Amino acid sequence: MNFKELFELGHSRLFTDQVVQEVITHPERMEELMQLFAQGPVQITQRAAWCISVIAEKHPEHLHHYYELFIKLLKDKNNHPAVARNIFRALQFTEIPEKYQGKILTLAFDYLNDNSQPIAIRAFSMTVIFNLSEKYTDIVPELRASIEALLPDASAGLKNRGYKILKRIAKK
Numbered sequence: 001m002n003f004k005e006l007f008e009l010g011h012s013r014l015f016t017d018q019v020v021q022e023v024i025t026h027p028e029r030m031e032e033l034m035q036l037f038a039q040g041p042v043q044i045t046q047r048a049a050w051c052i053s054v055i056a057e058k059h060p061e062h063l064h065h066y067y068e069l070f071i072k073l074l075k076d077k078n079n080h081p082a083v084a085r086n087i088f089r090a091l092q093f094t095e096i097p098e099k100y101q102g103k104i105l106t107l108a109f110d111y112l113n114d115n116s117q118p119i120a121i122r123a124f125s126m127t128v129i130f131n132l133s134e135k136y137t138d139i140v141p142e143l144r145a146s147i148e149a150l151l152p153d154a155s156a157g158l159k160n161r162g163y164k165i166l167k168r169i170a171k172k
Helices: 003-009 013-025 027-039 042-058 067-075 081-091 098-112 119-133 137-153 156-170
Strands: none
Touching: 003 013, 003 027, 003 042, 013 027, 013 042, 027 042, 027 067, 042 081, 067 081, 067 098, 081 098, 081 119, 098 119, 098 137, 119 137, 119 156, 137 156
């Protein structure tokens, strides 16, 4: 199966599931998928991104070699929003290695506090920060302040995520 040719055929759940199954069955193919994700073009990046987020949810261990790439891609604000959206979505399901946690936390706060970012990116980055706050409890006040600052003008989806996380913070 040629991932790029499959992605060029269109954007569908069937194609995504085929690629995900191929990577799960043959983990060495993850590198090929990540190259398509990182190198584009935009349409291919978006389709590969969906596969990566599904893989992260089902088999987060497949992402262990790609944290540096994720950080590099998140730093580049010229990438299509699908890149950041799916990286943060994937990071929700992973145990981020300690050596990358600080950089990812900084980037997640940057995206969360940037009103120009799409709702999904901000919601997923909020969850990544919350997950890391389990280990780094000193970031909880900053997370709470960020959430409270965005709530007045937030969309329904972002408010929902924000209130859920605030409730979970209150239970700590």
